[in-house]
Amino acid sequence: MQKYQGGCHCQAVRYEVEIDVTQSITCNCSICIKRGSILSFVAESQFKLLKGAENLTDYQFNRNNIHNTFCKTCGITSFASGTGPDGIKMIAVNVRCLDEIDLHSFSPVEVDGKLF
């Protein structure tokens, strides 16, 4: 686990997160394939929104169990949130949005999310 700060492109949305980026995934579900995000999942307690809650637009589809939040100014999805089957709230952090992240220092696992 390492502590990072991150956020959207225009800096309106900023957060701090304790995260293990070596556990990252890419996914071919209907939204990830278009967005190109690299995701790593953390418990809600590891994530702190520093600012920009009022700047987030919530996009939901399918079973509406994932909040695909994006910045209404710059359009970047820097994180999403959802509740797992066990009822625990999780945050899907877009690892690409972490400050000074070295994308070549780890290899995301490809997940077949086409069903989601």
Ligand SMILES: [Zn+2]
């Ligand atoms: Zn923004």
